[in-house]
Amino acid sequence: MRTPIYTTKKLEKLIKKLIQSDSNNTPGILGKWNATVFYVARKKCWLISNAKSQYSVILTDIKAADLKNIEQIFKNAFYSQLIYDGILVKYDALSAQIGKLDFYRTDNDRRTTGFQNQRLLTFDYWIYEFGSLENMPIKELASRLNSELIHVGKDRKMSDYTTSIEEIKKVLTNF
Structure with missing residues (x-):
């Protein structure tokens, strides 16, 4: 299993060595992710959002030396954020579904970029x-972000509004 993560141009400049050019792989059950970088007191932080559910994970204080372990850092942060949000999954099953991370140039997903x-x-x-x-209580703040109402679907019905936590639950119940 492989998980594609499309980066913004700003993040792409920071992780040039990780960027791949061939994106022929089909994403797993979690789908593709989008990542951007932001700074808090001159420390690099990443906001990684799932395109299907808009579920966000925040990685804090990422240094160049951390890039060799970024896969494990992401898996641990994602798993702990799920647990904090009350979504109980087995780490091994989640890790298997994520598999290897593949970083690509931006895919210009305007919807996900707008959410981010x-x-x-x-x-x-x-x-x-x-x-x-x-x-900053990062897990709590990410949980607040994931608890905000989002619109899924085509119409403007009330049933089309949900939270990212509810959407990721739907995705994760498939495995």
């Missing part, structure tokens, strides 16, 4: 509120 930009605006408010990265 909105979430970064919300996160900017929390940066101002908490001050430094050490004072």
Whole structure:
């Protein structure tokens, strides 16, 4: 199993060595992800969002030396965020579904990019509120982001509004 992660141009410049050019692989049950970089007190943080569910995972203080272990860092952060959000899955099953991470150039997914930009605006408010990265409860803040209402579907019916947590639950119940 392989999981494609499409990066923004800003993040692509930071992880040039990890970027692959061939994207012929079909994504697993979790689908594709989009990643962007943002800074908190000059420390690099990543916001990685699932395109199907808009479920977000935040990786904090990522340095160049961490890139060789980025796969394990992502899996651990994703698993712990799921547990924090009350979604119980087995780590081994989740790790098998994620498989190997493949980083690609941007795919210009405007919907996911829009969600990420909105979430970064919300996160900017929390940066101002908490001050430094050490004072920020990252799992709680990511849970707040994932609890915001999102629109899925084509119509404007109330049943088309849900949260990212509910959407990722639907995806994860398939395995």
